[in-house]
Amino acid sequence: MSKTSVLTDDEIGILLTAAVHAPSMHNTQPWRFEVHGPVVDVLLDRKRLLPSEDPAGRANRIGIGAAVLNLRVAAAMLGRESRIVPDPDPNCPEVMARVFVADRRTPVPGLGSLYGELRARRTYRGPLLDQPIPxxxxxxxxxxxxxxxxxxxxxxxxxxxxxxxxxxxxxxxxxxxxxxxxxxxxxxxxxxxxxxxxxxxxxxxxxxxxxxxxxxxxxxxxxxxxxxxxxxxxxxxxxxxxxxxxxxxxxxxxxxxxxxxxxxxxxxxxxxxxxxxxxxxxxxxxxxxxxxxxxxxxxxxxYPAQPAHGTARRDWRDSFDRWF
Ligand SMILES: Cc1cc2nc3c(=O)[nH]c(=O)nc-3n(C[C@H](O)[C@H](O)[C@H](O)COP(=O)(O)O)c2cc1C
Missing domain, CATH: 3.40.109.10 (NADH Oxidase)
Known part of the structure; x- marks a missing residue:
């Protein structure tokens, strides 16, 4: 079996910039990332919990799932397929998902076409037009x-x-x-x-x-x-x-x-x-x-009646570690 190549610095930047644009409850961004060769681990950041409103951690995991999807969208845009293993290590419960990024270099249809929407998506809390969704x-x-x-x-x-x-x-x-x-x-x-x-x-x-x-x-x-x-x-x-x-x-x-x-x-x-x-x-x-x-x-x-205001993100480098 051929060895999958490690992610380059540029690829890591593209993948993790995409990941951090995910929605999260109160925009806590409850994630951390570790990259090991071609594998990205998505971890829970315990400093960003919401114990009163999300005691079971359900919303946190939903946010982390959204970040994983964004990561896969960016990988697909780069022509790489990806595979996810949820909770890969029982000894390390804060690793919530492991994303294996394969070497393929041809466009991956479906997911990759959503890449252009990553930064345009935002939560909109204003009034909606009186126009049904077809x-x-x-x-x-x-x-x-x-x-x-x-x-x-x-x-x-x-x-x-x-x-x-x-x-x-x-x-x-x-x-x-x-x-x-x-x-x-x-x-x-x-x-x-x-x-x-x-x-x-x-x-x-x-x-x-x-x-x-x-x-x-x-x-x-x-x-x-x-x-x-x-x-x-x-x-x-x-x-x-x-x-x-x-x-x-x-x-x-x-x-x-x-x-x-x-x-x-x-x-x-x-x-x-x-x-x-x-x-x-x-x-x-x-x-x-x-x-x-x-x-x-x-x-x-x-359909929004007013412009939406985006929220800020931490730099992905602030929540990232690389292991070779
Ligand atoms: C699990 C989850 C629950 C959320 N709950 C609410 C909510 O009840 N009301 C709301 O206005 N926004 C909610 N949001 C949206 C977040 O506030 C929003 O994603 C975050 O502030 C980042 O802003 P953005 O989506 O514009 O990027 C939720 C998001 C997630 C992932």
Whole structure:
């Protein structure tokens, strides 16, 4: 068997720049990378946990899965195939995924074509245009999620309105949860560079009840702009057939693949994951989507009415080690 060549410095830069553009809860960027020859290990950075809002580490793993997908997209753009082993070393649980990058030097169709969307994708928390998503496009998003062994369950009007009730109850509850509010202060609001969500990326405040999460709820928002939001956006729940650590990683890969395809159709997405951060409301969402699969992300999708503001990233070199 031929020996796979080590990744060059340029290739490592391309792969890890792509990886760090992944979405992560509160933009914590909970990853570290180690490169050994042609292998990239993606590790959990324990300094970037969210113990109050994500005690089981589910959201962390979803973010890491998204970073893995981006890495594979960049490898495919470079003409290299890649293979993933989740949790490769029981003695080293912080290694959450090992990506083997093969030597092939021909274009890898599918994934590689998404490379151009990596930097354009961003979470958009503003109002959406009153313009439905064509079924042809929702079909592409379904395929993207299925390619990573997950599914998108689209909510009908009745399920959307029941989700709205759940959101209002959870938002009200969270407003009185000091631990959560305190945790968010570390990551959300104000001016930021490197990580977290600066105020401009939070979007305008809705003038009435809306399907958007105000991540700075509970803080002073008197100076934020306001906007009229759509009544009933398209909402898809990303689901996995199982509920375990491997499924969470898969969910992140499926999420990012679907988001990159959405970006290629000029769609914008934000998330209503507060309902998945509490067991009773997560169980209720599970019922809304038929009770058989496990909801991992609640995604609001549509055509943006305003420009989106991106969030910053740490330099990939700050979370990287190389071993020969
Ligand atoms: C697992 C996970 C959960 C998230 N939950 C929410 C959420 O409930 N509400 C929200 O507005 N954004 C949510 N986000 C989006 C992140 O805040 C966003 O990805 C991060 O700030 C980086 O910004 P970007 O997506 O624009 O690159 C979530 C992202 C991930 C990966």
């Amino acid at each position: 079924p042809r496009v929702t079909g592409r998003l379904d395929e993207a999620a299925q390619a990573e062994r997950a599914t998108l369950r689209w909510l009908d009007a009745d399920a959307t309105s029941r989700l709205g009730e759940l959101l209002r109850r959870v938002d009200e509850h969270d407003l009185h949860d000091e631990d959560r509010l305190h945790e968010r202060l570390r990551w959300i609001g104000g001016d930021r560079s490197g990580d977290g969500i600066q105020e401009s990326a939070l979007g305008p405040l809705p003038t009435g009840p809306a399907f958007v999460r105000d991540l700075s709820a509970g803080s002073d928002s008197s100076h934020r702009s306001q906007a009229v939001f759509e009544d009933s956006p398209a909402i898809a729940v990303l689901c996995t057939p199982q509920e375990d650590a491997a499924a969470w990683l898969r969910a992140g890969m499926a999420l990012e693949r679907a988001l990159l395809v959405a970006t290629s159709y000029d769609l914008a997405a934000s998330f209503l994951n507060q309902v998945l951060e509490h067991s009773p409301s997560r169980a209720a969402v599970r019922e809304l989507v038929g009770g058989r699969c496990w909801p991992q992300m609640v995604i609001r999708l549509g």
